[in-house]
Amino acid sequence: MEKMCFDKKNVHLIGIGGISMSGLAKILLDRGVSISGSDSQKSELLKNLEASGATVFYGHNADNITKDIDLVVHSAAICDTNPEMQKATKLGIKIIDRAQLLGAILKEFKYPICISGTHGKTTTTSMVSDMLLQQNVDPTLSVGGILSSIGSNFKMGSYDYFVAESCEYSDSFLKFYPYVGLILNVEYDHTDYFESLEHVQTSFNSFAKNISDFLIIDKNILGYEKIVKDIAAKIITFGETGDFYATNIEFKPMSTNFTLNYFAKTQDITLIMPGEYNVHNALAALACIYALGLSVEKAAQTLKSFKGVERRYQLKGTLKGATIIDDYAHHPTEIKKSLSVKNPVGDKICVFQPHTYSRTIAFLDDFAEAFELCDTLILLDIYAAREIDEGIINSKILAEKIKQNAKSPKEVIYCQSFLEAEQLLLNRIKKDDLIITMGAGFAHEVGESLLRVAH
Numbered sequence: 001m002e003k004m005c006f007d008k009k010n011v012h013l014i015g016i017g018g019i020s021m022s023g024l025a026k027i028l029l030d031r032g033v034s035i036s037g038s039d040s041q042k043s044e045l046l047k048n049l050e051a052s053g054a055t056v057f058y059g060h061n062a063d064n065i066t067k068d069i070d071l072v073v074h075s076a077a078i079c080d081t082n083p084e085m086q087k088a089t090k091l092g093i094k095i096i097d098r099a100q101l102l103g104a105i106l107k108e109f110k111y112p113i114c115i116s117g118t119h120g121k122t123t124t125t126s127m128v129s130d131m132l133l134q135q136n137v138d139p140t141l142s143v144g145g146i147l148s149s150i151g152s153n154f155k156m157g158s159y160d161y162f163v164a165e166s167c168e169y170s171d172s173f174l175k176f177y178p179y180v181g182l183i184l185n186v187e188y189d190h191t192d193y194f195e196s197l198e199h200v201q202t203s204f205n206s207f208a209k210n211i212s213d214f215l216i217i218d219k220n221i222l223g224y225e226k227i228v229k230d231i232a233a234k235i236i237t238f239g240e241t242g243d244f245y246a247t248n249i250e251f252k253p254m255s256t257n258f259t260l261n262y263f264a265k266t267q268d269i270t271l272i273m274p275g276e277y278n279v280h281n282a283l284a285a286l287a288c289i290y291a292l293g294l295s296v297e298k299a300a301q302t303l304k305s306f307k308g309v310e311r312r313y314q315l316k317g318t319l320k321g322a323t324i325i326d327d328y329a330h331h332p333t334e335i336k337k338s339l340s341v342k343n344p345v346g347d348k349i350c351v352f353q354p355h356t357y358s359r360t361i362a363f364l365d366d367f368a369e370a371f372e373l374c375d376t377l378i379l380l381d382i383y384a385a386r387e388i389d390e391g392i393i394n395s396k397i398l399a400e401k402i403k404q405n406a407k408s409p410k411e412v413i414y415c416q417s418f419l420e421a422e423q424l425l426l427n428r429i430k431k432d433d434l435i436i437t438m439g440a441g442f443a444h445e446v447g448e449s450l451l452r453v454a455h
Contacts, residue, residue, distance in 0.1 A: 013037035015075030023154030099172035117184025148307035321431030332366035346432030353439035372407035383441025
């Protein structure tokens with residue numbers, strides 16, 4: 001890929017406030033590139049960018065694009081009808097997407113590390129990031145959430161190690177060429193782009209072919225042989241029958257103990273995160289450290305203090321003796337995993353906001369079975385994200401579908417507003433209950449509002 005970022009004087013980013021775009025802007029600023037950008041609303045990320053020297057416009061306007069701009073970069077949420085995109089096209093300015101920019105930047109680093117998979121990317125990227133920080137190798141980090149240990153989604157380090165969360169949506173990760181590539185799992189998702197599970201598996205195989213040295217992959221992944229076919233990288237596996245596997249697993253409400261086994265070595269590990277899925281993520285992260293030739297023993301110690309990332313089974317606080325957790329889960333598999341964490345005393349109440357109409361329709365039957373491990377389900381209206389409501393599906397329909405299922409929670413309640421959900425919770429939660437706000441939209445605001453009321 002041609003160099004298209006560090007040799008440009010003026011770069012404009014449309015959607016600069018995104019969790020990934022803001023990090024890329026910081027890298028360009030660090031290399032002396034003049035940065036401008038636009039976004040629809042203010043945020044702490046944008047305040048930090050402005051403090052670092054970026055010019056930020058609030059709102060998308062053709063006037064934001066000037067003749068002195070050398071390159072325009074847009075996020076996946078920006079379409080061709082955006083006024084800034086149209087103005088850049090009219091002026092003949094080169095336009096690329098976020099993934100192309102990240103791919104070009106990754107080529108500047110000695111050890112680019114790309115972490116992919118349908119679920120668990122942000123948590124695993126965060127684990128690897130913390131492990132590298134503890135190894136004192138000064139990594140550059142780009143995480144799809146706020147990493148607690150650095151209080152940010154991004155850290156500019158040396159040009160040796162770059163850890164990047166790598167999403168398969170629109171095949172964006174095919175623009176990356178990592179030294180180490182990690183595939184956590186492969187399921188059918190992003191139904192507005194992928195046509196089938198086979199389509200997803202083919203995409204991940206193409207990603208694996210782009211890896212130069214090491215592929216870290218779950219040995220029991222669905223479609224394993226198809227995904228690893230004709231790749232050049234050395235394979236290191238994790239999971240039940242993998243090179244890295246766990247024994248003596250002991251689950252606790254907010255932590256997990258297990259024994260790490262790898263290449264005839266063992267190590268006892270305490271992970272201050274609950275759930276089998278986080279054991280899976282930890283194994284993948286440790287295998288990644290091994291592939292980089294760094295200390296697995298030291299990396300394992302990091303898990304004792306790993307505080308996780310915002311919105312991934314994050315403890316938000318307590319109210320009336322009940323615990324409030326927030327989780328980003330929005331795919332049926334993720335929901336089941338999140339709700340599988342034990343709550344032995346009180347009720348388990350889930351407040352869920354579905355994410356996109358296309359996903360809700362495609363997985364309607366799976367959503368109907370996904371909430372069996374909670375006692376009460378409160379459904380909020382669908383978060384549209386990049387989609388338009390065509391009147392085919394809504395949360396009322398989803399609620400009825402769940403009620404008809406044999407694995408339905410005891411109660412399924414649709415709330416037409418966040419305020420209605422908050423009032424409902426205030427009237428019914430009790431000591432030792434577990435409330436999980438869930439979804440990739442704004443369901444977390446329900447729990448946060450309740451905690452503000454309590455204090």
